[in-house]
Amino acid sequence: MDTTTQADPVTFGRHPDTYAHWRLSIDGDRATLVMAVQEDRPLRPGYRLKLNSYDLGVDLELADAVQRLRFSHPEVRCVVVTGALERVFCAGANINMLASSSHAFKVNFCKFTNETRLAIEDASRHSGQKYLAALNGVCAGGGYELALACDEIVLVDDGNSAVSLPEVPLLGVLPGTGGLTRLVDKRKVRRDLADMFCTVAEGVKGKRAVAWNLVDEVATKSRFAEAVDRRAKALAAGSPARASGGIELPALASTKSGDTTRWQHVTLSIDRDKRVATLTVKGPAADLPEDPAAIRKLGAAWWPIAAFRELDEALLTLRHNEEEIGLILLKTEGDVESALALDRVLAQSGSDWLVAETRAFIARTLRRLDLTARSLYALIEPGSCFAGTLFEIALAADRSYMLYDKDQPVTIAISAMNGGAYPMSHGLTRLAVRFCGDPGKVDALAGQPRVYDPTDAEEAGLVTVVADEIDYQDEVRVAIEERVSLSPDALTGMEASLRFPGHETGDSKIFARLSAWQNWIFQRPNAVGERGALTLYGKPERPAFDFRRT
């Protein structure tokens, strides 16, 4: 089954002018996002994107649109998502793509699409950009999961168009993009009705879809446009007016030299033999603007936007193009005081729309880091600037190593931005997670921003290991070698468990309960074996199951 398509690396930059699969248009405070997947433009050769089915390439454009709407079109208060095909809104993730992908690719594909749907909900929650799914035809599997991520769903009532999650009955796998969780946790569909719904391949349509709360409204073909318009207006009206005049998000520039990719603020170096990557973020310069108007003028060139966009792309590169890299060494370079000065702006100007968007985007990028299934070590060395926002990177790491060298002093710093600006996907801050046994300490640390030398940092429990110049290199080397020798699967499960103490939310349940189950099922012979349901999908043979339940 593990017939990895070794193809060109995935590239991540997208722009509406060159979307292959979506059409984005803006009209006043409303955006319309039309899914119009081109069958013959899959991300990798080997399958056709029939019936508005999607692959990673389609989802990269969607993620770009969701992000761009927040930065470039802050005036938008409602986004209508609909489809360009007759009778079909979206057939879901492309099955042939899934069946021909490696397990690692499948899992990373699902993780990215999950993050995109969470980004839609984040836009609704934090930026008042409400999403309306206007389902103009059949909406199956991942198509319905996309609809579930929207605030409201209108389904055409044409006697044929249904919403469905046919994964269990047809493919022997789970809906992979939060569908089960959102059904019962977000839309509060009664669990027994959800059970019926998820086992009926043809789905549910018409009045029953409304009665079960699978959709908010059904409308006949002749009234569909009116219903969508009415709901879009109401959603926009319920959302506070925002700024106009967004900023452009230009393509990110990077250069590759050997196994090192350099963006402006971020460098990614791959050591394939060791299966280790080094990811270095250069901190902000000293003379950044403090005034929101000047920041808007800088736009996407403003350090936090530029640096975290690059970090985001570097993380996606590692996930999708460097599957064998097991350990990421996280480094920073720069000036602690400049990083703290930038954090004061982020903290004080949080009511400015662009600063608020920047904070929310940093939070999303840090969550992408938390959810990256690679071991993470932060190396806190001379010349580094793990301060405030950038210290979140160290807090996200599985471990941190800090050099104590009296000739080359190293410091870290806590700022007001560590106090709550960047929640993890289960809603807790990384500081609160770190000291979950001592909430008073969290408040004390976050409430008293300051700089820590290695001795203070160790005493405060802010770093894992402090070692002097005699031991540091050896200690880090051994820790790296040990880590990459361990079972990558066991590490994934261990890290996913240890990184998220505390309660769960709908968001975190998707990656925990749901995705973990899905990963399991994706591996099982009942799905991917010679006679598994996924393998035989579309073929005349019936799957043969090992019926032992677990």
Added chain:
Amino acid sequence: MDTTTQADPVTFGRHPDTYAHWRLSIDGDRATLVMAVQEDRPLRPGYRLKLNSYDLGVDLELADAVQRLRFSHPEVRCVVVTGALERVFCAGANINMLASSSHAFKVNFCKFTNETRLAIEDASRHSGQKYLAALNGVCAGGGYELALACDEIVLVDDGNSAVSLPEVPLLGVLPGTGGLTRLVDKRKVRRDLADMFCTVAEGVKGKRAVAWNLVDEVATKSRFAEAVDRRAKALAAGSPARASGGIELPALASTKSGDTTRWQHVTLSIDRDKRVATLTVKGPAADLPEDPAAIRKLGAAWWPIAAFRELDEALLTLRHNEEEIGLILLKTEGDVESALALDRVLAQSGSDWLVAETRAFIARTLRRLDLTARSLYALIEPGSCFAGTLFEIALAADRSYMLYDKDQPVTIAISAMNGGAYPMSHGLTRLAVRFCGDPGKVDALAGQPRVYDPTDAEEAGLVTVVADEIDYQDEVRVAIEERVSLSPDALTGMEASLRFPGHETGDSKIFARLSAWQNWIFQRPNAVGERGALTLYGKPERPAFDFRRT
């Protein structure tokens, strides 16, 4: 890998007089539970239980002891768990047993041991029976997970004895019994220290074990007994005094005829061809005592204790001996009014220790039902008594079908016991889960106990499908046939997701995040392939990993 040991069915009744692996003694308000595993008495042939390693047979005795202490020795306020071997407390779950078991057996073994550890915590929380792990030697893997389930942990400081979770570095799998979750969620071990701890096969001992909060105290050999005694006294002193004079829990009697097993109140019929089981609970008689003294006199013969002990055994039988049964039809037989009369006693005498223990035990059994990885349909038919406590069985089901037949009236009922007495493992009631979108409705239903006929039940949303006598049989038959035709793995993941809307707790995270990841890892070639870590454990070859991270 799937070399299922087809052996005799597992039997579940245990008694301290015939324990093979534990010694239970009571002294005043203290019980001592000594792990003394007999190497040559594994549950199934093929492995030796060296170094106090355990298998399902060992854990069945432990579960019996935990249960019996609550019913038969209510005076006990502290339970000291220690080991009989020199230098080793417990080596964890037996690796050869795991390596030679089917995936289904492994998963069900871990689920049962998880439930046993949760039962320890339940005894501490609800009955004030505090557990002290007195680790008299090396404590590895599942041994340390058992200690983590205790309220406090004392470790001998002999220069050698460490606590450890060596699963990741040695076996390429996860600690399977809640270890990762309890480390960070219960003991609040800092997540980076937990990361270090879980990757160091030899574990952590002495002062560092205390500093990291892996144990509460270390004591030299000469002071170990004193430290254990001191802590046991303090734990007992901190727990309110309870009743003396418990009740005996006699062995359950059942008879088997063909594929039908009959206990006194419970009948289990297996249809192996259809992969369907029918589980019928006979409700209480009309003339049960209401007075706690009379109830104590009845003891384990009191209907709720007897019936739920039998139901518990039937569920374990299905899980461990009938792996291929995919669907359980849940039925009741009896009188609705009698069931409601019994519920009034359960509700009104909740302060009596035995009634309280009974309620807590019913709650545990219902949680075992929630966590049973089989599809559950409740069939509400003439002569049934799904009322109050027994209606929880229908609420636990994935679906319920109710017959409407004016000649044979069928009713269900809500009682005060549906209001909060039987929380699921994530702390919510089944009624609250069912109507999570409408909390007001939950309060209204639970606050106004009443009987519902099919029309009322359907309108209130208390059943999934109501069908008249013309359609009922066909509808149920088709639903059964469809269900058992689906992928058992996909159903397991789907049911685990849909059954637990709402927040998660430490308990539920163990079965959701942790167990789901573990199941995945247990399937992966990196663990169980020809050159997987679990396969090669104890052999000279090094495992070979596919290092792609997911």
